[in-house]
Amino acid sequence: MQEKKVKFGSDTIHMIKTDLFRTITIKVVLKEKIAKDKITMRNFLTSMLTDTTLKYPTKRLLIKEAEDLYNVDFHILNRRLGKYSNTNITMSLLNEKYTEEGMLEKSVEFLSEILFHPNIKNNQFDQKSFDFIMENSKKAILGMEERKEALAVVRMMEKMGYDPLTYRDYGYVEDLEKITPQNLVPFYKEWIKKAHFDIYVLGDISFSKMEALFKKYFPIETYKKEIVTPFLDPLPKRRKVQIVEEMDDVEQAKLVIGCVVDPLEKFTHNYVWNLYTIILGASPDSKFFKNIREKHSVCYYVNASMRKFDHLLLIRAGIDESQFKKTVSLIKKEMKAMTKGDFSEEDIEKAKKLYVSLLDEMNDNPNELIESYISSDLSGIGSLEERKKEILKVTKEDIVEMAKKVHFDTIYLLKGEDHGRD
Amino acid sequence: MEEIKLAGLDQSLFYEKLENGLEVYLLPYPKKKNFCVHYATHFGSLDTEFVPVGEDKMIKVPDGIAHFLEHKMFEQEDGQDPFSFFTARGCDCNASTTWKSTRYLFSGCDHLEENLDYLLSYVNRPYFTDENVEKEKGIIAEEIKMYNDDVDWTMERKMKEATFHKDHIKVDIAGTVESIGEITKEDLYHCYNTFYQPSNMFLIATGNIDCEKMIEQIKNHPDLKNRKSNLPFTVKKEKEEKTVVHKYQEIEQNVVNQKVGLTFKIPWDSKMDPYLFDTYLGSLLSILFGQSSIYSEMIRDNGLATSFFYMREHTDDYVTIEFIAQADDAKKFTDFVIDTLKNGKITKEDLERVKKVWISSEVIMVDNSEATLDNIYYDLTEFRRLIPDKIEIYKSLSFDTLKKIRKDLKLDSYSVVVVHPKEK
Secondary structure (H helix, E strand, O other): OEEEEEEEOOEEEEEEEOOOOOEEEEEEEEEEEOOHHHHHHHHHHHHHHOOOEOOOOOHHHHHHHHHHOOOOEEEEEEEEEOOEEEEEEEEEEEOHHHOOOOHHHHHHHHHHHHHHOEOEEOOEEOHHHHHHHHHHHHHHHHHHHHOHHHHHHHHHHHHHOOOOOOOOOOOOHHHHOOOOOOOHHHHHHHHHHHOEEEEEEEEOOOHHHHHHHHHHHOOOOOOOOOOOOOOOOOOOOOOOOEEEEEEEOOOOEEEEEEEEEOOOOHHHHHHHHHHHHHHHHOOOOOHHHHHHHHHOOOEEEEEEEEEHHHOEEEEEEEEOHHHHHHHHHHHHHHHHHHHOOOOOHHHHHHHHHHHHHHHHHHOOOHHHHHHHHHHHHHHOOOOHHHHHHHHOOOOHHHHHHHHOOEEEEEEEEEEEOOOOOO | OEEEEEOOOOEEEEEEEOOOOOEEEEEEOOOOOOEEEEEEEOOOOOOOEEEOOOOOOOEEOOOOHHHHHHHHOOOOOOOOOHHHHHHHOOOEEEEEEOOOOEEEEEEEOOOHHHHHHHHHHHHOOOOOOHHHHHHHHHHHHHHHHHHHOOHHHHHHHHHHHHHOOOOHHHOOOOOOHHHHHOOOHHHHHHHHHHHOOHHHEEEEEEEOOOHHHHHHHHHOOHHHHOOOOOOOOEEOOOOOOOOOOOOEEEEEEOOOOOEEEEEEEEEOOOOOOHHHHHHHHHHHHHHHHOOOOHHHHHHHHOOOOOEEEEEEEEOOOEEEEEEEEEOOOHHHHHHHHHHHHHHOOOOHHHHHHHHHHHHHHHHHHHOOHHHHHHHHHHHHHHOOOOOOOHHHHHHHOOHHHHHHHHHHOOOOOEEEEEEEEOOO
16 A cells, blocks of 8 residues: 655645555545534535536436446535534545546546535525425434434533534534525635645555646645644533433433543553443443343443543443433443453453454455544544554553543433323 | 356355355455454244244244344353454454344454354354343343334334235334243244254355365364254245235324335236346336436425435335335325336436446445445345346346336335324
């Protein structure tokens, strides 16, 4: 695998040459500082961009073009990463060896059409497309209420109360109503001008050809842009753990616990935290799985996950409401055991192997490989090979010290409505 | 081992049927780092009435037993936990149950031999006790409740309940909290001894594997060698009626947006290979309702649905086409779909476009070893055969045949399910 980075002012093209895949994957990452009042509008805008363009003024024609390019696949995703709001546009296409000459250039042009040539006429976005996306977005935002597991996480974060954890990634209906085909135009122009562009390309490519194609089709601004760290400021420690119970129409209660993690030094943040989480609750061999699910059979799933940019550890379980107190005390017990070093060297070895294996598997998937480069660029963590070496240095003492830095903040339960009462 | 070339894909697969009847499919990817092995049985949630091996009377076991058995396979007499075993060797392991099959799998990049050895051991060594069966009931009850809170999942089940009278496809794979409460260890052993014989099972491996070495290891595995196999058994098949249970049904649920489900119950074409018939059906749907079709555009422009998708299921007697939409006016949406299926215009160019897209998708997919494995797994369980020449089949699709199939298509048996929000 060969790599090359080309800088244009604040923007960068990252090229990775490998013959492992029959496809070429392009990922354009646009990042800017998160702002609550922009979330809904950005989601709306990116839906518009992938709905129609100037050259392909209906969705049908846009898809038809993608099909003509041998089924080139594209999608767009907005997500918050710490202080950043990220928009990822991913495209994957077959290498010309399997299709016909000229398809690579046409696909880059197609991508540029989606990003840089939106369906704007007379200073406003196409009304028909706008109306459809509006109707769809409204239903999608309201529809989030149907996804109870995800909803429980959102509600827990809102109860924690720290911005931007409280922000809803999927947006707000109130903000939707403020969007017009006219005011979306300056919003788009500002975004495309100010956001940082990182373009990742991976596949059996020629560096010079790729660079030339992006220069030809991507009118990227080259002036300096504001750089922010993606990491949130450390979260405050709550004196008394907050317990919140809310009711909804669910058959199974959804338990979500938010834990604040103290500021960690780099090695602990990058490596020790992962092993801690794997041993605690991120594998079917974890303490949670073995002791809470298998021994006490109170739940089907109980797991821990990291939100590194947010200094946050999330614990989730689906339980019977009557098992709420028991489950929480079992979770507390396992976390306390971690601070006392109540896990074996063998557990650490297993966690390290799992970590290394997950990294190795990233090599087999173009998207995940690109993600590994993105996370290096965002958080300063080393390459896959470096990570594999560093993880081996983690000791039991490191994990015990790490465990002491995790604190319960909010325990949230979304439980069934009491149908017996009015 | 027999080498089978996946046509048009620069990829080979190696096949062998062992003496005990176990079928082995090996799909090597020398450039990849990881590997993935699935060990599976043709036993799923549909199989609840059968004559167990060595007996002569039909028995009925509780709904959800195949999935329950899958969970219980992880219980070992020596106390070794398979999850721990694989994790200690850097591998991920899992299992899953469908209507027609159950599989046990692991994937990773290291200790392939040792892990394969263990997979073959633990799935060939059942250990069911009254206590461990009882313990599992709590966990699975929570799993069932978790799925019951998933509105898309319940929507699909309601649609099947409205469509099928007898076919067990209408019952949730995991059963119900009540049905799993009745399961005993004796039931589990009946199922295991019948359906987990090597002759009713298959193994697929992919990724960074050495095929010669692997097939030898499988052939010589002591737990597999000692198993009795090739014993006959019968599974009860009930003839499913042509009609649907409910032509139209409204259900109140905890949804925000109204959802509409439309299921066509179409008998198989007796003269045509099921996969080919299914592929023609798929091409017809893609032409009429794919994102680049004018009818799809009409659904959108006329506000018939904000979003919709379709899929197919296969039972012994029928193929179903299921449309699921977010639509405010159920009648307008379903009338339009029915009319389009019957009268929508299709052209030769449309078919050529679908072929091009599908062929590209096959090439893209084969890059991903696990997706390719899943695809083969699907064919082996849905069509009970390997289909190595898909690209050739796609190329051979003829417009005249498509027109004929469409003309003969029986679309008069369908059910509509409307799920609307509860009145507050």
